[in-house]
Amino acid sequence: NAGVTQTPKFQVLKTGQSMTLQCAQDMNHNSMYWYRQDPGMGLRLIYYSASEGTTDKGEVPNGYNVSRLNKREFSLRLESAAPSQTSVYFCASSDKGARDNQPQHFGDGTRLSIL
Amino acid sequence: AQSVAQPEDQVNVAEGNPLTVKCTYSVSGNPYLFWYVQYPNRGLQFLLKYITGDNLVKGSYGFEAEFNKSQTSFHLKKPSALVSDSALYFCAVSHSGYSTLTFGKGTMLLVSP
Numbered sequence: 001n002a003g004v005t006q007t008p009k010f011q012v013l014k015t016g017q018s019m020t021l022q023c024a025q026d027m028n029h030n031s032m033y034w035y036r037q038d039p040g041m042g043l044r045l046i047y048y049s050a051s052e053g054t055t056d057k058g059e060v061p062n063g064y065n066v067s068r069l070n071k072r073e074f075s076l077r078l079e080s081a082a083p084s085q086t087s088v089y090f091c092a093s094s095d096k097g098a099r100d101n102q103p104q105h106f107g108d109g110t111r112l113s114i115l
Numbered sequence: 116a117q118s119v120a121q122p123e124d125q126v127n128v129a130e131g132n133p134l135t136v137k138c139t140y141s142v143s144g145n146p147y148l149f150w151y152v153q154y155p156n157r158g159l160q161f162l163l164k165y166i167t168g169d170n171l172v173k174g175s176y177g178f179e180a181e182f183n184k185s186q187t188s189f190h191l192k193k194p195s196a197l198v199s200d201s202a203l204y205f206c207a208v209s210h211s212g213y214s215t216l217t218f219g220k221g222t223m224l225l226v227s228p
Binding site: 004031033035040041042043044045048050056058090092101103104105106107108109 | 124147149151156157158159160161164205209214215216218219220221
């Protein structure tokens with residue numbers, strides 16, 4: 001079972017370059033999420049999509065955009081990468097949102113370095 | 116608003132001993148509480164969630180969590196630790212009026228042989 005698949009697994013960018021992180025889930029989940037994980041800061045929500053066709057900002061949305069392409073896919077775009085965006089990025093999905101007490105399922109992350 | 120605190124950056128325990136990883140939370144209304152585990156270079160894996168009315172919740176890999184409403188805590192426990200339990204553990208909270216989870220900063224559990 002694939003679950004949540006993220007591509008690429010690793011990427012190095014130069015400051016100012018753009019990039020799109022891809023995420024796909026095969027569990028027919030309605031909700032999808034993008035987080036970043038930094039040492040000592042836990043996971044912080046960047047954007048989420050409660051259902052196909054909707055997206056909302058999370059705790060740290062600045063410098064990012066998202067697209068819910070269809071029910072399976074949710075992409076995260078960095079338009080002009082900055083060193084502060086060096087992080088590990090995780091995509092997650094859930095059948096319903098957190099208000100319905102449903103667990104989230106995570107991909108294995110994209111490790112992104114901005115030089 | 117909602118928040119969660121994991122007061123210990125690291126917990127050290129010897130194999131075979133009981134372990135506790137602490138979590139306290141703050142929400143308006145009834146909480147939805149979760150524990151996740153993260154192994155190196157992997158995503159988070161769901162361990163267990165609080166079920167309303169159950170003060171002791173059982174989850175994967177022999178873990179359980181104790182809910183205490185008066186202390187607003189949801190501590191993760193295991194009666195006998197294994198070296199393979201060494202990992203990063205996250206507590207997370209939400210509630211019925213909120214559509215996203217808030218995660219704690221994580222606690223590194225190190226189990227020594």
